[in-house]
Structure formats: structure tokens, C-alpha cells
Amino acid sequence: MLSSAQPAGAADRPDPLAEAAAFRNYFVKKFPDVKLEEFANGPYALNEGMRRQWQEIDQFPPYEFSLEKGKELFATPFANGKTYADCFPASGVGIRQNYPYFDAREGQVVTLELALNRCREVNGESPVSYVGDVMAALTAYMAFTSRGKPFDIKIPNDPRALEAYQNGKRYFYTRRGQLNFSCATCHVQYPGERMRAEVLAPALGILNAMPIYRSEWGGMGTISRRFTTCNSQIRGVPLEPQSEEYRDLEYYLSYLSNGLPISGPGARP
């Protein structure tokens, strides 16, 4: 794994450990009253009114139907008799915090959504939509089995992994769309502020609650759905779900949230 020590002359090389520490420090300083692990709860960590509403809503969580469906789907055998459990370490239980990971054999980032569809294809099933209800249900169940476990994303000592991290970072900070927003515009510069009726979530811990039930959507949304709709909202044409850029972005954001607990599936306004 990478250490924060860098050789002389490597000023332009990313230093994930130091960068993650700086990133965390930025949010801790910006919100001194918020406990670190609370950032996994997004806007509810920053806005007391919203937090109380969420606690009420969570008595009967709106993602519960999806969670049940995901559990059932996960256990239902494919046509060849195998199940999702056969594709994952620990039978897929309690492993969400390790995704995405960098696959050294393939030389690319593998997300949980990608791994689930690959599992289907290997077992003779057609892939499901990355922005649809089935993917949301499956990831909801897997996230639920990891609740409370801290994100543990690794960047192996492989220049390609570091490049994927750097590409994710570049995507995060790059302005795009007619509104000229980057991901960071909302989630670094203005978390806790309102954009219309929404309270913007902090980038730290932003993926810990995924997938989420969004009242605005009237249903569940995967990480792919969140990324693509974010791009549309700023009037940018979204990339293909699970494109290399989005997977690298997920890798970068998840790495920065290392140590924060998985809180998904979540619910948002």
C-alpha cells in the first residue's frame, strides 16, 4: 500500500494518504460541531431540522421494500443454479466497504455495481440497468450487511491504480455543463447550504449511504444514477453509467471516506 512519503521531485505525483487527511481536515474545520462519523449521514449531519425529519422517517424507512427485494434477489438462484453469493468473497455478506477496488489483473477499477453485473453475465444472465431498481435493490442489501463497517478502500502500489485515483480526482474538481459546476462546487464549497429546497451534502462520506431512496425520485437510486443525474442537473450530458470516469470518481471519493462507516441504504429528500 502507498505511504505518504514521497521521493524528492515527485511534487506532481498524487499522495492519496496526505490528500485524504487534508480533505477530512477541511470538513472537520468547516463543521467543528459535527462528529467525524456523522459525515456518513450527508445533509442530516449538517442540518438539525432535516435530521429530525429523517429520524422520524427512519422509523419506517422508505428503502425497506427495496432492501427486502434485494435480499430475495440475492438468494434466488440463476438458471444455472448458482447465486450472487458464489461470485463474491464471504458470500457477498459484509463486503460493501471494500468496493470499489483496483483490479491489478485487469488494470482498472471494479465497483460493486460492475461486479454484480459481471456475476450475472458469468452465470449466463443478462446484465441489469445500472440506474434501475434491481441494481438498487441488490446494492441496498449488500450495503445493509456492511452497515457500521468503515470504508476500507485500498490503492495498491501500482502506477495504474494511482492514475485511476488521480483521474477520479480530476473528474471531481473539473467544471462541466452549461452551469459550469464541478462536483466540488456543491459538495466542497457549499455543503450545508441550500440549493433550491435541497441541503447540499458534504463530499466527505457522500457515498457511504448509497444506494439511497430519494423522495424527489420517488424511488431508489444507485451510485450510477446519482452521478448521471448530477451531470444532467448542471446541464452536462451524462457519461455512460459505469464508464471509466465514473468508476474512477467512485474510487477517489470512496478512498477519501476511508474509516467512515457504511450507512446505506439511505434516504434523502
Add this chain to the structure above:
Amino acid sequence: MIIIVSSKARWRIFWLTLMLWLAGNTVSAVAAGSETEFKSAYAAAEAAEKEAGGLRNQWTVTEAALTNAKKAAEKSDFNSATEWAREAERIAKASIFQATSEREAWKDLEIR
């Protein structure tokens, strides 16, 4: 009030009116934009949008302007179609500028 004009003057008015009418129609035909003009404007817009696509930075508004251009052309409203195509090209070029300038500018936002 009665204005008395000579026969020579009546002819002048007649010719002037005719010329203005002809000129007006010719001008409006040019302003309306021909199909050829539309096709040229649309091709330029498509090329710019393709370039933005290569930079992975297309904008939804460009896509919408291209769609509007096509719809107007289908109704043979080449004036609107050409205007939409030119608008699409303008926005596509802005998205190209954004992608190009952000190649380095993104670093200014990074938390260090």
C-alpha cells in the same frame, strides 16, 4: 386632405412600390435561410458537438438546440432551423472551451 400628384409622379410611386415589394421579398427570402444554409450551419454544429463529445464534455442544451434545428427543418422552417443550428454551434464551442481550459484549471479547486 387631398394630395394631387401628376401622372409622372404616379408612375414613380408605382415603380418605387414595386421595387420595395420586390426588395422586401428578396430580403426576407435571404433572412429566412435556405435549406443549403441550414445544412451548412447544422454540419458545423454537429462537428463542434462531436469535438465536445471527444472531450467527454457535451452539454444538454447543445443537444436540445440540435433537436430543435432538426424539427424546424422537418417543417421546412429553415429560418428557425438555421438559427437553432447556429445556436448549437455557439454552445458546443463554449463546451469545448470549458473542457480545454479545465485541463489545468481544475487544480485550483483542489483541497491540499
